[in-house]
Amino acid sequence: MARHFGAVPGVGEGATFVNRQELRDAGVHLPTQAGISGSAVEGADSIVLSGGYEDDHDEGVVIVYTGEGGRDPVTGRQVKHQQLVRGNLALAVSHRDGLPVRVARKLKRGGYEYAGLYRVDDHWRELGRSGFRIWRFRLVKLESAQPGQGPERKPTLIQRIVRDTAAARAVKAMYDHRCQVCGERLETAAGAYAEAAHIRPLGAPHHGPDTADNLLCLCPNHHVLFDFGAFGIGDDLQLLGLPGHLQVHPQHHLNPAHLEYHRSRYLHWK
Amino acid sequence: MARHFGAVPGVGEGATFVNRQELRDAGVHLPTQAGISGSAVEGADSIVLSGGYEDDHDEGVVIVYTGEGGRDPVTGRQVKHQQLVRGNLALAVSHRDGLPVRVARKLKRGGYEYAGLYRVDDHWRELGRSGFRIWRFRLVKLESAQPGQGPERKPTLIQRIVRDTAAARAVKAMYDHRCQVCGERLETAAGAYAEAAHIRPLGAPHHGPDTADNLLCLCPNHHVLFDFGAFGIGDDLQLLGLPGHLQVHPQHHLNPAHLEYHRSRYLHWK
Numbered sequence: 319m320a321r322h323f324g325a326v327p328g329v330g331e332g333a334t335f336v337n338r339q340e341l342r343d344a345g346v347h348l349p350t351q352a353g354i355s356g357s358a359v360e361g362a363d364s365i366v367l368s369g370g371y372e373d374d375h376d377e378g379v380v381i382v383y384t385g386e387g388g389r390d391p392v393t394g395r396q397v398k399h400q401q402l403v404r405g406n407l408a409l410a411v412s413h414r415d416g417l418p419v420r421v422a423r424k425l426k427r428g429g430y431e432y433a434g435l436y437r438v439d440d441h442w443r444e445l446g447r448s449g450f451r452i453w454r455f456r457l458v459k460l461e462s463a464q465p466g467q468g469p470e471r472k473p474t475l476i477q478r479i480v481r482d483t484a485a486a487r488a489v490k491a492m493y494d495h496r497c498q499v500c501g502e503r504l505e506t507a508a509g510a511y512a513e514a515a516h517i518r519p520l521g522a523p524h525h526g527p528d529t530a531d532n533l534l535c536l537c538p539n540h541h542v543l544f545d546f547g548a549f550g551i552g553d554d555l556q557l558l559g560l561p562g563h564l565q566v567h568p569q570h571h572l573n574p575a576h577l578e579y580h581r582s583r584y585l586h587w588k
Numbered sequence: 589m590a591r592h593f594g595a596v597p598g599v600g601e602g603a604t605f606v607n608r609q610e611l612r613d614a615g616v617h618l619p620t621q622a623g624i625s626g627s628a629v630e631g632a633d634s635i636v637l638s639g640g641y642e643d644d645h646d647e648g649v650v651i652v653y654t655g656e657g658g659r660d661p662v663t664g665r666q667v668k669h670q671q672l673v674r675g676n677l678a679l680a681v682s683h684r685d686g687l688p689v690r691v692a693r694k695l696k697r698g699g700y701e702y703a704g705l706y707r708v709d710d711h712w713r714e715l716g717r718s719g720f721r722i723w724r725f726r727l728v729k730l731e732s733a734q735p736g737q738g739p740e741r742k743p744t745l746i747q748r749i750v751r752d753t754a755a756a757r758a759v760k761a762m763y764d765h766r767c768q769v770c771g772e773r774l775e776t777a778a779g780a781y782a783e784a785a786h787i788r789p790l791g792a793p794h795h796g797p798d799t800a801d802n803l804l805c806l807c808p809n810h811h812v813l814f815d816f817g818a819f820g821i822g823d824d825l826q827l828l829g830l831p832g833h834l835q836v837h838p839q840h841h842l843n844p845a846h847l848e849y850h851r852s853r854y855l856h857w858k
Contacts, residue, residue, distance in 0.1 A: 442853035442854050444853055506812075506813065511813075521726075523645065542774055586777040
C-alpha cells in the first residue's frame with residue numbers, strides 16, 4: 319500500500335491515544351518504535367515527539383525536532399554522530415518536496431495526542447549538547463480549517479505551501495527532476511529538486527485541475543518565468559517568448575486547452 | 589517620505605472610517621480618488637475595494653481585484669482595454685516582490701473598513717464582461733495574530749510569504765536583480781525578479797538578522813541550492829561545492845560569521 323501523506327480521515331487535532339499501538343491502529347503513525355515514519359524515496363509521513371531527545375524544542379506551532387541515530391539503546395544518551403540516512407533523510411526529502419507531516423506528541427500525563435499537520439521548513443546539522451553531530455528539522459504547523467473564516471481558507475494557504483501531490487510527484491519522477499525547458503536538475507543532499515508547475519492555476523477563479531495533463535516539471539527559475547508570463551507554450555510545444563521547445567515525455571499528454579488558458583491570460587507578447 | 593508597506597500602527601482590522609479623507613489621514617490609503625496606491629518602482633502599498641468594478645470578487649480571505657483604467661468617467665463603464673501601467677503595474681510589482689498590501693473595503697452601509705494585510709498571489713489579463721481586456725489580481729489574506737496561538741504564529745508565516753523587507757529590496761537593487769552566483773537576471777513584464785536569501789536563517793533557533801550583511805541576491809535556483817547546502821561561501825568569497833566565486837558589490841559587506849554559520853550547519857561536503 320502506498321504511504322499515506324496528510325490527514326487521516328476521522329482523526330482530528332487533539333485526538334488522544336493510549337499507546338503507540340493505538341497510534342498505529344488509527345493510521346497516524348505506523349512504526350511502533352521509531353520516531354520517524356518514512357523512506358528516503360517517498361519522504362516522511364509522520365513523526366512522534368517523545369520528549370526523549372535532549373535538543374528537541376516544541377513550541378506548538380514551531381517544532382525543532384532532532385533526527386534519529388547515534389544514541390545508546392540502554393542509556394538513551396547521544397554517543398555517536400547522526401547521519402543523513404533513513405528517517406533523517408526521509409525528513410529532508412519531505413522538506414525538499416514540501417510534504418505534509420503528521421505530528422503526534424507524547425503527553426506528560428501519559429498517552430499520545432495528534433497535533434496536526436506540519437511542513438518541514440528547514441534542516442541542518444549541528445553539535446548537540448553531547449558534543450556529537452545531530453540533524454535538526456524545523457517543522458511549522460500548517461493552517462487548519464477554522465470555523466467562520468470561509469471554505470477558501472484551508473485550500474488556498476495549504477496548496478501553496480504543500481506543493482507535492484501524487485500527480486506532482488509522478489510528473490517530477492517522469493522527468494527525473496529535470497526542467498522541461500532547460501534540462502537543469504538541481505542536486506541536493508536530499509536528492510534532486512524540481513517543482514511541479516500548474517499550467518492553468520489551481521483555486522478560484524481559475525480552477526485548474528491537479529492532474530498530470532495540467533502540470534509541468536520545471537526548475538524554480540523557469541517556474542517563476544512561466545507564472546509571470548515571460549514565456550508560454552504553443553500547441554506544437556514550441557516555446558513562445560524563449561527559444562526552443564518544451565521537452566515532453568511520450569507518456570505525458572498535456573491538455574491543449576490548459577496551454578491556451580495560460581497563453582491567453584499570462585503570456586506577455588514582446 | 590518613503591512609501592510605507594505593511595500595517596499602520598494603531599489601526600486594527602475592522603477599524604472603520606467615515607470617508608476617503610479619513611482613510612488618508614489614518615495612513616491606510618493615501619490617494620483620495622485612486623483605488624490603487626503605489627508606483628511601478630516601489631510596488632503597491634494599499635488598495636480600496638469600492639465595489640465599482642463589474643468583475644471584482646471579494647470573498648474575504650481571497651479577493652480578485654480588477655485593475656484600473658479604461659472606464660468612462662461619467663458612466664463608470666469599461667470602454668477601453670486596461671494596460672499593465674501605473675497602479676496595475678504597481679500591483680504586479682507587489683506580486684513579484686511579495687509585498688504586503690493594505691486593503692480597505694467600502695461598506696454597503698456607508699464608510700470604509702480596514703480589512704487587513706494581503707499579498708498579491710497572482711495576476712493575469714482577461715476579457716471582462718464588457719468585452720474589453722482587464723487586468724486582474726488575486727489577493728490572499730495574510731495570517732493575522734490570533735490570541736492563544738503563541739507569539740511565533742505571526743512572524744513565522746508572514747516572513748516566508750512576504751519576502752521583501754527594506755533590506756532585501758536594497759540588496760536586490762544593488763545587484764540590479766542579478767544572481768550573485770550565476771549573473772542570471774529573470775525578466776518579467778513586472779520587472780526583473782530576484783530573491784533575497786538569508787545566509788543565517790531568520791527565526792528560531794537561528795535568529796539571523798534581516799540586514800544586508802546577512803543577505804544575498806540570488807536567482808530562485810541558486811536560492812534553493814544555497815538553502816539546501818549544495819554550496820557554501822568561503823571567507824575569501826570562493827564558492828564551495830560550485831566552481832567560481834561570489835560576485836560581491838564593493839558596498840556590500842557580508843558578515844564572515846554568518847557565512848561560517850551557514851557552512852557549518854548547511855554545507856554538504858562531497
